[in-house]
Amino acid sequence: MCRPETSLRTNRITFKCPMVSNTFVVCIRFHGGARQVGNVKIVLEHFGTTLCLDYGALHSRSQNISEFPKVDAVAVSHAHADHISGLPYAMRQNDGTKVFGTETSRKITGHQLEDLVKIDERENKASGAKQRFSLEEALAVKNAWTPVNYGEEVAYKDFKIRFLNAGHIPGSAITEVSCDNKTITYTGDINLEGDLNGDVPALAALKKDPEVFIIESTYGNETRDDKHSTEEKFVSVVEEAIKSGKKVFIPAFAIERIQRVAYLLDGIAGRHPDYEFYVASPSYLAIKDIAYRDLKLPNLKEVKTLPKDYDGRNTVVITTSGFCNGGISKSVFRRVVGRKDYTIILPSGYVPNDSPIKEALDKGSVTFTDYSTGESFEKTVKADIKRVKLSAHSDMNGLVKIVEAVCPSKTSRIVLVHGEEAAQTRLGEELKSRGYNVLAPALRDELQV
Numbered sequence: 001m002c003r004p005e006t007s008l009r010t011n012r013i014t015f016k017c018p019m020v021s022n023t024f025v026v027c028i029r030f031h032g033g034a035r036q037v038g039n040v041k042i043v044l045e046h047f048g049t050t051l052c053l054d055y056g057a058l059h060s061r062s063q064n065i066s067e068f069p070k071v072d073a074v075a076v077s078h079a080h081a082d083h084i085s086g087l088p089y090a091m092r093q094n095d096g097t098k099v100f101g102t103e104t105s106r107k108i109t110g111h112q113l114e115d116l117v118k119i120d121e122r123e124n125k126a127s128g129a130k131q132r133f134s135l136e137e138a139l140a141v142k143n144a145w146t147p148v149n150y151g152e153e154v155a156y157k158d159f160k161i162r163f164l165n166a167g168h169i170p171g172s173a174i175t176e177v178s179c180d181n182k183t184i185t186y187t188g189d190i191n192l193e194g195d196l197n198g199d200v201p202a203l204a205a206l207k208k209d210p211e212v213f214i215i216e217s218t219y220g221n222e223t224r225d226d227k228h229s230t231e232e233k234f235v236s237v238v239e240e241a242i243k244s245g246k247k248v249f250i251p252a253f254a255i256e257r258i259q260r261v262a263y264l265l266d267g268i269a270g271r272h273p274d275y276e277f278y279v280a281s282p283s284y285l286a287i288k289d290i291a292y293r294d295l296k297l298p299n300l301k302e303v304k305t306l307p308k309d310y311d312g313r314n315t316v317v318i319t320t321s322g323f324c325n326g327g328i329s330k331s332v333f334r335r336v337v338g339r340k341d342y343t344i345i346l347p348s349g350y351v352p353n354d355s356p357i358k359e360a361l362d363k364g365s366v367t368f369t370d371y372s373t374g375e376s377f378e379k380t381v382k383a384d385i386k387r388v389k390l391s392a393h394s395d396m397n398g399l400v401k402i403v404e405a406v407c408p409s410k411t412s413r414i415v416l417v418h419g420e421e422a423a424q425t426r427l428g429e430e431l432k433s434r435g436y437n438v439l440a441p442a443l444r445d446e447l448q449v
């Protein structure tokens with residue numbers, strides 16, 4: 001049960017937490033996604049019933065099962081790993097856990113979790129590490145899932161839940177929860193500019209001025225050119241590399257980013273008949289089939305594996321994963337990073353510290369392991385590495401617009417999640433200057449409504 005009202009532990013970020021009343025009906029507890037990107041688990045509790053908004057895990061395997069709260073139900077905003085990859089642990093903690101989310105999220109989540117099992121199986125052979133969860137546990141998540149259409153209201157005990165389009169990736173949703181005449185709205189990841197299918201956030205359909213508005217803040221300290229200019233820039237970086245006779249390698253994420261990159265390159269492939277354009281990724285094919293059925297890319301070769309001699313020919317290769325720490329990207333990166341005739345283009349603004357890409361950018365060399373001897377060796381980076389910040393998230397201006405659209409009376413408590421401290425501080429200051437009451441909870445902070 002909730003502890004009585006205390007002010008939020010806010011450490012270095014000091015946004016005040018005002019008391020709304022001496023009594024509370026819903027307790028909100030931040031088990032993840034607080035001052036961090038990903039790992040999102042926000043538990044709402046009402047007289048002993050718990051509903052968790054998203055159920056992510058960290059990318060690394062270092063989390064202990066005790067870090068995963070036992071909950072009665074989960075409302076999933078979207079199927080990116082940082083929002084769903086803990087779901088098998090939710091089932092392990094309570095095998096009766098119910099899951100709610102859109103049907104597209106259900107299908108993509110199923111694919112993602114099964115893929116994690118396969119990755120573990122492959123990598124465990126080499127490292128001897130323990131499997132995160134089994135295929136049965138992954139399937140149990142799909143079976144516990146009640147698909148909910150956008151705009152439809154579904155009830156779970158005292159909670160009423162609605163999902164509205166978030167424009168971030170196919171199936172992504174803003175989650176609106178009502179309980180005891182209070183409304184708590186959570187954006188999930190959100191993109192005001194919309195996804196490749198043309199879906200944009202359904203802000204107008206949300207209840208105005210919820211008691212609590214929980215908003216992501218990934219790029220809360222960045223302003224970007226609009227989507228059109230960024231995409232033009234990306235295409236021109238690819239074409240410059242081609243004009244200078246380079247082969248091109250583009251590592252990208254499996255949902256939305258790789259489809260967008262493929263779509264952009266399909267538009268220019270015809271201008272470069274002496275180049276072959278490959279999208280090589282089993283995940284890309286699976287996700288495209290689930291969520292981008294109308295996406296036709298006749299000028300690209302969509303394959304599960306690359307031809308053996310791809311790097312001996314004029315090729316543009318797009319693969320997963322986005323940070324070259326898995327999938328086909330891992331082996332392509334190893335093969336081309338030390339070659340002057342290659343340009344590597346990262347279609348992402350965010351690069352995690354423990355990725356080979358980050359090592360290449362920071363050190364100018366990358367450490368690999370020799371498969372036959374097990375010994376490590378260094379390769380000097382000779383390929384050009386370029387970055388273009390294509391993004392499926394709103395920037396600071398977009399996030400402020402979203403807050404102003406949903407909370408026009410400025411009575412809501414605005415809660416920042418899914419962002420690092422610098423991003424939350426900048427966005428928080430901007431919102432405060434406009435008269436908003438802003439909180440940036442730390443891990444395990446509680447808020448009563």
Ligand SMILES: [Zn+2]
Pocket residue numbers: 037038080082083189418
């Ligand atoms: Zn996320």
Ligand SMILES: [Zn+2]
Pocket residue numbers: 078080168189
């Ligand atoms: Zn996301």
